[in-house]
Structures are given as structure tokens and as C-alpha cells.
Amino acid sequence: MVSANYGKVETKRAILNILARVIEKYKFTSLPELTAALNRYNVAADRGNEESRTFKKGGLYNRMLNAKGERVGVPIKASDFHQKLTLNYLQNRFKINDQLRQTDKLRVKKAIDFTLYGKTNVTLDRLINILKREGIDTVLRKNESRLIYEITYVDHRSKAVFNGSSFGKIIVQKPFRNAV
Structure with missing residues (x-):
């Protein structure tokens, strides 16, 4: 397309x-x-x-x-x-x-979890790049102050789209560095 x-x-x-x-x-x-x-x-x-x-x-x-x-x-x-x-x-x-899309949810969640699990140096850029290799685009929604308030994942392989909130809380031990 x-x-x-x-x-x-x-x-x-x-x-x-x-x-x-x-x-x-x-x-x-x-x-x-x-x-x-x-x-x-x-x-x-x-x-x-x-x-x-x-x-x-x-x-x-x-x-x-x-x-x-x-x-x-x-x-x-x-x-x-x-x-x-x-x-x-x-x-x-x-x-x-x-x-x-319920059957596709696990694939996206696993990709996110795999990228973050046990790692202490994951930047937002790195998360985006790793997910992109898996066919998942990360769309950031920002407010007027340019602060990220929502992340949406678009899985082009399964053709499923998920707001980050649909996965529950994602616990990050340290805040993302070098945020986009």
C-alpha cells in the first residue's frame, strides 16, 4: 500500500x-x-x-x-x-x-516483555528499534509539552493494534533514557 x-x-x-x-x-x-x-x-x-x-x-x-x-x-x-x-x-x-485481535495480543506482549525483561539499559529508541524488527511500530502520543502520555503498538504481521494500556502496567525498573 x-x-x-x-x-x-x-x-x-x-x-x-x-x-x-x-x-x-x-x-x-x-x-x-x-x-x-x-x-x-x-x-x-x-x-x-x-x-x-x-x-x-x-x-x-x-x-x-x-x-x-x-x-x-x-x-x-x-x-x-x-x-x-x-x-x-x-x-x-x-x-x-x-x-x-485477542489471539494477537500475546505476540505483542511477549515482544515487549522480551525487550524489557531483566535489562537495565533499555532506552525508548532501543525498544522502538527492537520492536520494529519484529514488525511492530511504536506510535508515541505526546501532549503540547512534548511529554509522552500514550504508546500504541501496531503489529503489521498480525495486523493488530493495541494501546499500551491494554497490556496493564508495564513496570520499568529505571525510566527510559534518551526518550524520543
């Missing part, structure tokens, strides 16, 4: 192709998990801020991202697509995917 490149491809068609493929293939149970899978292809799903009309009416936008992960171009309403990949549709998909 090719990633969307703003200005080089027709935006709506590129977003729809990526959305349809990711929604069909990946098992995610929330909008942040879907967006983590979409980010690899320079696309994001976005509800807007809590005060926006779109958010209040249960709407959803899809938009392209540049190489730095920044929003570019005009967002496209999910309801504008012929396939109607709306928030309501996705919420039904979340329930289905919750059951489908």
Missing part, C-alpha cells in the same frame, strides 16, 4: 484507498488505534476539538499528513466518501475487532 503524499496524488481518492485498506485489514478498537495504523500511510482520522461542531455531532474528518506527521491540506468529512466510513461505522467495527 502506498502512503498518501499531499500535492502528488488526488487527496480524496488517496485517503479513501488507504482508509478502506487499513479498516479492512487491521484490528483496532478505538480512533487513536486506527489513527496509529493510518499514520504509517500519512493519513489521520480526526474528530476535531471537543468544542467543534463536528465533534459535538459525532462527525469525523480524515486528512493527510506530511512526512513529519503534521496535518496538511483540507480535511475530508468521512460522510463525503461513498463507502461512508463514518464514526458510527467505526464504532461497530471496534466491537468486532475487539474479539478478532
Whole structure:
């Protein structure tokens, strides 16, 4: 699957192709998990801020991202697509995917545990690189102060996506050094 490149491809068609493929293939149970899978292809799903009309009416936008992960171009309403990949549709998909991905959870948890277990010098960069070799992308969500508040794991082999919180608490003896 090719990633969307703003200005080089027709935006709506590129977003729809990526959305349809990711929604069909990946098992995610929330909008942040879907967006983590979409980010690899320079696309994001976005509800807007809590005060926006779109958010209040249960709407959803899809938009392209540049190489730095920044929003570019005009967002496209999910309801504008012929396939109607709306928030309501996705919420039904979340329930289905919750059951489908249970068998994949152990693979991701074992990869994380193996990387961290008994080691005292694991940096966040090292964790990300080791997991990447296992086919698992690590997507960091940061607040305005650039502090990490959530880690999402996208397993491209099993096509399952998990927020870090779905594994319970991960106890790290020492804080990560050299955080991204």
C-alpha cells in the first residue's frame, strides 16, 4: 500500500484507498488505534476539538499528513466518501475487532516483555528499534509539552493494534533514557 503524499496524488481518492485498506485489514478498537495504523500511510482520522461542531455531532474528518506527521491540506468529512466510513461505522467495527485481535495480543506482549525483561539499559529508541524488527511500530502520543502520555503498538504481521494500556502496567525498573 502506498502512503498518501499531499500535492502528488488526488487527496480524496488517496485517503479513501488507504482508509478502506487499513479498516479492512487491521484490528483496532478505538480512533487513536486506527489513527496509529493510518499514520504509517500519512493519513489521520480526526474528530476535531471537543468544542467543534463536528465533534459535538459525532462527525469525523480524515486528512493527510506530511512526512513529519503534521496535518496538511483540507480535511475530508468521512460522510463525503461513498463507502461512508463514518464514526458510527467505526464504532461497530471496534466491537468486532475487539474479539478478532485477542489471539494477537500475546505476540505483542511477549515482544515487549522480551525487550524489557531483566535489562537495565533499555532506552525508548532501543525498544522502538527492537520492536520494529519484529514488525511492530511504536506510535508515541505526546501532549503540547512534548511529554509522552500514550504508546500504541501496531503489529503489521498480525495486523493488530493495541494501546499500551491494554497490556496493564508495564513496570520499568529505571525510566527510559534518551526518550524520543
